[in-house]
Amino acid sequence: MRALTISAVVALTAVLAPGAAHAAPPSNDDFADATAITSLPFGSVVDTREGTAANDDPSSCSWSTSSVWFRYTAPADGFARMSTDRPDDTKPAISAYTGERGALTWVTDACQQPHGGGSDTFAVKAGTTYHFLLQDTKFAGPVRFGLELVPRSANDDFASAADVPMDTTVAGDTGPATVETGEPKPGCQYPATRSVWFRYTADRARFVSAKVTQRTSLASVAVFRGSALNALTEVDCLHSNYNPAIFAATPGETYYVRVAEGIYGGEQLTLRLTEAPEIKPHAMWVRPAQPGVFDEVKFDVDPGDPAGRWLTSGLVQFGDGTPDAAISDTNGVVTVSHKYAADGEYDVTISGRTADGRSGSTTQKVKVETHDVTVSNVAAPATAKVGDTGQVEVSVSNTRYAEDVVVELLRRRPDGYYNVVGTVRQHVATDSTAVVPFTYTYTADDAARGKATLKARVRLDGRDDNNPADNERTVETTVVAAS
Structure with missing residues (x-):
């Protein structure tokens, strides 16, 4: 032996043996x-x-x-x-x-x-x-x-559904399983060729999450209420290997969970019921990041749901006494816009509700601080000859906060674009106007066009201007050839 x-x-x-060869x-x-x-x-x-x-x-x-x-x-x-x-x-x-x-x-x-x-x-x-x-x-x-x-799966049929307590992982196998005659087809599911059943009786009111724990699973998870196969009402269904089916459980009521797969599925898996996560709707982005009174502030509202559901309704309270904005039923991030009338720090409260009935809210602070400087005037010679160096004065006005600014002087080219010909950094106090001097030497190209077009441009040093529309001004000087 x-x-x-x-x-x-x-x-x-x-x-x-890996090296074996066969003729x-x-x-x-x-x-x-x-x-x-x-x-x-x-x-x-x-x-x-x-x-x-x-x-x-x-x-x-x-x-x-x-x-x-x-x-x-x-x-x-x-x-x-x-x-x-x-x-x-x-x-x-x-x-x-x-x-x-x-x-x-x-x-x-x-x-x-x-x-x-x-x-x-x-x-x-x-x-x-x-x-x-x-x-x-x-x-x-x-x-x-x-x-x-x-052997055939023990919980292949509705009548033999396996009990699944909360916070307990229960095994199942859709491979040796079938679809019963009269078995309901959930709204979320691709055609199924086998399914297994589980049941849960609620001991108290709460939101319950039902999920196959294998992340690579292709199974759909559907939840029903009712007591007979031909009298079931779908509560929720999800065909996803990342997010769960969720339902609001009523004390004493029994819910049936159907796990099903199609022709390319069929596997040993586990189902787990847990308390559904709370949702925390919030503005994932506030645009612009540094808003002022000139800005249409956009709030990109995320449901804040670990289970991946979108909001079906909700409100955004802007914190300034103006009417609330409704959140629409949208499969995606909802964008809500608002314009504040005055600078300040506001408590923005966002509340929302998902289709499964969960609701929640969060409050976050939004600071509105308007920074705005203006090119109020540009002074340059009315006429000049080629070779003359003229004085150009740029007036920068400021009515809100003391600002550090960058002032640029630009010359227009024949193709319509501008080149920077001078840059000055300047501090401008609140409620004041700073006059920034530049010099410019007029050229034969200016004379060929008959004029020099200069542009003054100002920007804040270190942040965006909330009203950039008044940050530029042009001036023209007639230029002739030297005699």
């Missing part, structure tokens, strides 16, 4: 030569490196450069699960078909995607022959194909 065991290990090692394709390379599976559970190691892909290999699940075939006739109705022993990032695709070559029909729930994922479990019918196609690409090599029968 020991010698036989050692021989078997050596033989398997030789098959699995001929595997014996089950072609559909006609599929390895017959006579009993379950079944396991067989095959090396796909010398395999070929036939022109008529089905591509319903995947494609390949090499493939091998197995076949199995089910003696009774049940569920079968396919498997391979490679890591997920190197798995071959596995799919199942019925019929004969040239007229194969894909078993739509049987498609394990290449490199892992997809569905590896499907229903089998007594007397039906199933053809299994293993499809490999650049990761071709030794692989063990397994097939086994698995």
Whole structure:
């Protein structure tokens, strides 16, 4: 017996050795030569490196450069699960078909995607022959194909829903499951081919979150109220692997949670019910960042919901005694605008409500401080000759806060653009006008155009001006050639 065991290990090692080369394709390379599976559970190691892909290999699940075939006739109705022993990032695709070559029909729930994922479990019918196609690409090599029968999910039907208490993870498996006749189709869900059921009886009033915990799951989660399969009312449904279904629970009422998947799903998963998170609507952006009385201040309102729901209604109170602004039912960030009449610090309160009934509010401060300087005048000679250097005086007025400013003098070019010809930094006190002097030497180009057009421009040093419309002024000087 020991010698036989050692021989078997050596033989398997030789098959699995990465450096092994094979001159001929595997014996089950072609559909006609599929390895017959006579009993379950079944396991067989095959090396796909010398395999070929036939022109008529089905591509319903995947494609390949090499493939091998197995076949199995089910003696009774049940569920079968396919498997391979490679890591997920190197798995071959596995799919199942019925019929004969040239007229194969894909078993739509049987498609394990290449490199892992997809569905590896499907229903089998007594007397039906199933053809299994293993499809490999650049990761071709030794692989063990397994097939086994698995029991039907205990909570496959509505009547056998599994209890799921709050804050408890409950396991389920959509692979060996079906969709019952008369089972409701939730509004959020893609077509489903299998589902499992859970139930929760509320002990007190609260908002409940129901979520499949596997982040890669493609399952939809739908919540219903009612006591019979043909008399259920949908409460909420979400087809997402990030956000939960949420519902308002009434004490003593039982809620049913349906977890369903389609043809490319079917997996062991877990469902968890928790207290739904509070929402905290807030202005994620206030634009401009330093608003003044000249600005239309825009508040970009985010629901502040960890569960990812948008607001269906709400209010923005601006804190200055003006009427509130309503938040509309929008699938996205809502933008609300407001213009303040006076500088000050205001408490802006944002309240909102989601479609599932949760509500919340936050208050944040918005500082309105208007900074505004003006180019009130530009003085330059009325006429000049080429070569003359003239004095240009720029008057900068300020009525609000003491400001540090940057004053520029620019000359217009023939193409209409301006070049900076002088820059001065200046402090301007509140309720005052600063006169900033520049000099400019007139050129032959000015004379050719008959004039020099100069522009004075002022900007705040270190922040934006809340009223930039009055920050520029131009002046013209007639220029002639030197005599």
